[in-house]
Amino acid sequence: SYVLTQPPSVSVAPGKTVTITCGGNNIGNNNVHWYQQKPGQAPVLVIYYDNNRHSGIPERFSGSKSGNTATLTISRVEAGDEADYYCQVWDGSGHVFGTGTQVTVL
Amino acid sequence: QVQLVQSGAEVKKPGASVRVSCKASGSTFTSYYLHWVRQAPGQGLEWMGVINPGGGSTYAQSFQGRVSMTRDTSTSTVYMELSSLRSEDTAVYYCARGPGDLNPFDHWGQGTLVTVSS
Numbered sequence: 490s491y492v493l494t495q496p497p498s499v500s501v502a503p504g505k506t507v508t509i510t511c512g513g514n515n516i517g518n519n520n521v522h523w524y525q526q527k528p529g530q531a532p533v534l535v536i537y538y539d540n541n542r543h544s545g546i547p548e549r550f551s552g553s554k555s556g557n558t559a560t561l562t563i564s565r566v567e568a569g570d571e572a573d574y575y576c577q578v579w580d581g582s583g584h585v586f587g588t589g590t591q592v593t594v595l
Numbered sequence: 596q597v598q599l600v601q602s603g604a605e606v607k608k609p610g611a612s613v614r615v616s617c618k619a620s621g622s623t624f625t626s627y628y629l630h631w632v633r634q635a636p637g638q639g640l641e642w643m644g645v646i647n648p649g650g651g652s653t654y655a656q657s658f659q660g661r662v663s664m665t666r667d668t669s670t671s672t673v674y675m676e677l678s679s680l681r682s683e684d685t686a687v688y689y690c691a692r693g694p695g696d697l698n699p700f701d702h703w704g705q706g707t708l709v710t711v712s713s
Contacts, residue, residue: 490656522699524640531689531703532632532640543701575640579697583655584630584642 491580493587500593501566509590511559511576519578521559523552527572535574536561568594597621599629599690599704606710612678615707617690624671628693630700631664631675633686643688645696646673653696680711 494512501507511521521539524532534543536552539559549564563570571594576587602616617629631643644654646664654662658677666673677684688707691700 520697524700526640531706532691532700533703534699534701537699537701543699577640577699583644583653586632586640586642589639 491578491585493576493578493585495574495576495587495590497588498591498593500595501563502595503566503568505566506562506564507566507592509561509563509574509592511561511587512557513559513578513587514557516557516559516578517554519580521552521554522577523561524575524577525570525572526575532575563592566592566594570594597692597702599692599702601688601690601704601707604708604710606712607680609681609711609713611680611711612676613680613709614674614676615688615690615709616672616674617704618670618672619692620671622692625668628696628698629664629666629673630691630693631662632689632691632700634689634706635683635686638686641686643675645693647696677709680709682711685709685711 523536525535526532539554540552551562553560574590598620600618605613607613625648628645630645633641643658646652652664661678663676690704692702693700
């Protein structure tokens with residue numbers, strides 16, 4: 490089955506920029522979506538189709554893709570951005586989520 | 596305002612079945628795909644399957660034969676039933692809406708905790 494690999498955790502200071510990667514074989518051929526999940530809450534769509542912000546998502550959030558890696562970038566990080574982030578693709582037979590990345594704001 | 600409201604927490608014994616409901620409001624119920632995603636404690640998200648606007652369903656291979664997704668259009672409610680429960684099925688189960696089968700999930704229910712314990 491298709492595997493999407495993310496770093497388990499990243500840390501960032503407030504006001505700085507953090508990038509979260511999502512690696513998968515030939516991910517360039519797939520549309521990538523990103524979700525934010527805060528503790529005890531349901532996931533929230535952040536980025537869809539690689540680089541489109543969902544309604545209500547700040548411009549600080551952006552997505553990109555190159556080669557076998559998709560990237561979620563959060564600029565000017567705030568304390569409220571602390572959460573788990575998941576990438577997602579359709580692999581031809583089902584939806585697949587990445588392993589998830591915990592973002593800690595120092 | 597789209598809302599997906601799920602049924603309450605469940606405790607089941609191994610071998611039993613559980614049915615979780617998801618009531619939709621604020622959008623045309625039969626125009627969207629409704630997916631089910633689960634999350635075991637401290638773990639990531641796992642897609643289980645989807646029910647399409649026509650009422651048909653597609654299941655992830657890992658749940659084939661154990662899961663059934665149905666809907667009641669008169670109450671705008673979809674149901675997910677998982678059978679032959681085992682302890683590894685302990686998880687929060689979410690329903691989520693997508694405009695199309697391949698589209699991202701733009702609205703999610705609040706989640707339903709299912710605990711499987713003897």
